[in-house]
Amino acid sequence: MPSIQTRTSGGSVHHLLSGSYTNRTLFLLAFDTVAKTLTLNNTVPGFGLHQYVTTNAARDRIYATAMSEPPQLFSWSVDENYKFEHLNTVNVTSSSCYFSDDGQYAFSAGGPTARIHKLDEDGSIADQVYEMLYVPEQEVPNVDKTRNSVLYGAHGFDVNVNKKGFVPHLAWNSIFMYDIADNGTAKLESINLSPTEGDGPRNSFPSKDGKLLYVITEHNMRGKFTYRSNTVQQSRDGQYLFTSTRGWNNTEANGWVAAFQLDKKGYLKKEQALTYYKAPLTLGSAAGLRVAFWEDETNSNPKGLTNYMYLSDTSKGYMYILGWTPSSNTISEVASLQYPDNASPYEAVWLD
Structure with a gap:
């Protein structure tokens, strides 16, 4: 595997890469923490509607x-000059939503199946090692394996630091927990039912020590409007959780981001959020959110911003950069960009 390197952006500019829900292109964005601008740096040819992108630990894959369609996974290399080279494309049983890796294996899931792939020496996706089925094997050829199946599958x-794998399954209303062996196979350890009927667990985030798993549900957000939540993320210092929610098929229901405080053990101090940020738009099918891993060295105010995060929108094709200021318990918009050619960002990844 490639050695871990530190990519530096040379000052106040940091880059993130996204795909699109409606466009086959990858988009390289540049966020300037001083100018407070988000700009389109470059585009990279893609091979599908890449709604989710991520990197390895070295951030060079x-x-x-x-x-x-068809259901596939993709890999690229990227160098210090942000030159991208397609490595390979791998066919899989069903369309996958999220993707993760531990440097040796790649993990993906979608709808009726989840799977583990070996990673090659060059970081490309190699052979499938193991596959988990959430329907009887004889039914796999007949069930929905398109992107629609991730809405209920x-x-x-x-996978956390203790080699425990977690697959949220919306229809089962459960988190499947596996023990990941050294050879890449998975042993089912437990099926953990969500506390409330109809929750639909969607996205999970393992704590750094592996003792906790933070989960956000998608299906139980009701009221005057129907909402669906998307993402749960932890702040860089581990003291806060951020969650995102989108309005669902209603132009009057704006999306939201919430901040929750954690105690020293990592549990919620209160079930109520510290604060909410109301997005300018519904966020469409997106509300993707990921906290930047880097510290803003251009910020000299000790009571100022401590975490940046992106927030994506498919209703109008916007990417927002939000800032978290714990001294005032505020989430604010810092910058935004509307994508060209009717492209709609779903998820992105910080490269530096």
Whole structure:
């Protein structure tokens, strides 16, 4: 595998890469923490509707899933000059939503199946080692395996530092927990039912020590409007959780981001959020959110911004950069960009 390197952006500019829910292109964006601008730096040819992109630990390999057919996974290399080279494309049983890796294996899930692939020496996706089925094997050829199946099937696949794998499954209303062996196979350890009927667990985030798993549900957000939540993320210092929610098929229901405080053990101090940020738009099918891993060295105010995060929108094709200021418990918009050619960002990854 490639050695871990530190990519530096040379000052206040940081880059993130996204695909699109409606466009086969990858988009390289540049966020300037001083100018407070988000700009389109470059585009990279893609191979599908790449709704989810991520990197390895070295941030020199890119992995993506696609909502387009056929179900496939994709890998690229990226160098210090942001030159991308497609490594390979791998066919899988069903369209995957999220993707993760531990440097040796790749983990993906979607709808009726989840799977584990070996990673090659060059970081590309190699042979499938193991596959988990959430329907009887004889039914796999007949069930929905398109992007629609992730709305009620397996949604993601995260592995913590203790080699425990977690697959949220919306229809089962459960988190499947596996023990991941050294050879890449998975042993089912437990099926963990969500506390409330109809929750639909969607996205998970393992704590750094592996003792906790943070989960956000998708199906139980009701009221005057129907909402669907998307993402749960932890702040860089581990003291806060951020969650995102989108309005669902209603132009009057704006999306939201919430911040929750954690205690020293990592549990919620209160079930109520510290604060909410109301997005300018519904966020469409997106509300993707990921906290930047880097510290803003251009910020000299000790009571100022401590975390940046992106927030994506498919209703009008916007990417927002939000800032978290714990001294005032505020989430604010810092910058935004509307994508060209009717492209709609779903998820992105910080490269530096």
